[in-house]
Amino acid sequence: MSSSSFIALQEASVKYPTGSGVHQALSNVTLLIESREWVTVAGPNGSGKSTLAGVLLGTCRLTTGRMVQKERMDIRGVLQHPEAQHIGDTPAEELAFALNDQHLSKEELRQIQKQALLRVGLELSPETPLNSLSGGQKQLVNIAMALATAPDVLVLDEPTAMLDPAARELVLRVIRQAHLQGTTVVWITHRLEEAVHASRMVAFQKGEIAFDGAPETFFYGDLASDSDLETPCERIGLAPPFVVQTALHLKKKGHNLTARPLSYDDLAKAVSRLCL
Numbered sequence: 001m002s003s004s005s006f007i008a009l010q011e012a013s014v015k016y017p018t019g020s021g022v023h024q025a026l027s028n029v030t031l032l033i034e035s036r037e038w039v040t041v042a043g044p045n046g047s048g049k050s051t052l053a054g055v056l057l058g059t060c061r062l063t064t065g066r067m068v069q070k071e072r073m074d075i076r077g078v079l080q081h082p083e084a085q086h087i088g089d090t091p092a093e094e095l096a097f098a099l100n101d102q103h104l105s106k107e108e109l110r111q112i113q114k115q116a117l118l119r120v121g122l123e124l125s126p127e128t129p130l131n132s133l134s135g136g137q138k139q140l141v142n143i144a145m146a147l148a149t150a151p152d153v154l155v156l157d158e159p160t161a162m163l164d165p166a167a168r169e170l171v172l173r174v175i176r177q178a179h180l181q182g183t184t185v186v187w188i189t190h191r192l193e194e195a196v197h198a199s200r201m202v203a204f205q206k207g208e209i210a211f212d213g214a215p216e217t218f219f220y221g222d223l224a225s226d227s228d229l230e231t232p233c234e235r236i237g238l239a240p241p242f243v244v245q246t247a248l249h250l251k252k253k254g255h256n257l258t259a260r261p262l263s264y265d266d267l268a269k270a271v272s273r274l275c276l
């Protein structure tokens with residue numbers, strides 16, 4: 001493990017027992033995650049992304065290989081299915097569990113609980129029964145919990161899958177704030193437009209790492225290679241986000257788009273330069 005590595009997976013494999021034998025969900029995965037990175041993890045259904053989340057969060061045991069991490073590291077996670085990680089019956093209980101080791105008075109705890117919920121846009125009493133909340137609200141409670149301890153690492157498995165566009169934006173904003181304050185982020189998603197925030201893209205295919213590099217290279221290919229070749233994103237069989245599709249289309253139509261935009265703002269700037 002290098003000095004700045006937070007987590008190192010070394011030749012990690014996971015095999016699940018099935019009725020007829022075993023299913024290999026991760027095959028010899030070697031992955032070093034550095035402090036303060038934002039790693040977006042993508043890949044088709046069944047490619048091993050949630051298994052990776054389970055391994056990083058310690059809920060899924062490796063069959064072979066090993067995971068090394070810095071000592072006393074606080075790793076928090078948000079799982080794909082929000083109910084799967086509830087321990088208590090209310091957000092107050094969930095947050096009390098998360099903040100367990102912080103020796104807070106009842107009043108301090110209540111203030112922190114309210115603020116943690118407000119931070120993710122939930123204006124509800126911390127005593128609201130979790131089973132009365134929608135799937136998206138439960139997901140937001142889990143995100144609030146994961147953020148409450150300002151963890152060293154956040155592992156988020158499809159955190160915005162159940163959210164409406166406004167809540168999705170808010171969650172991206174609060175995770176970005178946490179990242180700016182020093183939290184390392186591992187963000188698993190099918191929404192490739194969310195990769196815009198990443199410093200690094202890791203794509204899985206059939207339990208193996210099929211790409212590990214800059215998001216721009218994932219979506220547009222290597223600058224040195226022929227622009228007509230398939231991009232890593234296309235090779236894996238994923239549809240690039242709208243911004244990338246538009247830029248690739250303009251290039252194919254012969255427009256001299258030199259930038260490799262990932263956001264709408266960057267696309268607008270690149271297109272306006274064409275018009276000069």
Ligand SMILES: Nc1ncnc2c1ncn2[C@@H]1O[C@H](COP(=O)(O)OP(=O)(O)OP(=O)(O)O)[C@@H](O)[C@H]1O
Nearest residue numbers: 016017023025043044045046047048049050051052
């Ligand atoms: N508990 C389990 N028992 C047996 N097989 C499993 C188990 N969990 C996952 N698998 C299998 O392992 C493979 C990887 O699953 P995983 O959930 O990690 O993929 P994923 O990339 O997160 O998929 P998705 O995008 O659909 O959430 C899949 O083929 C899945 O069917």
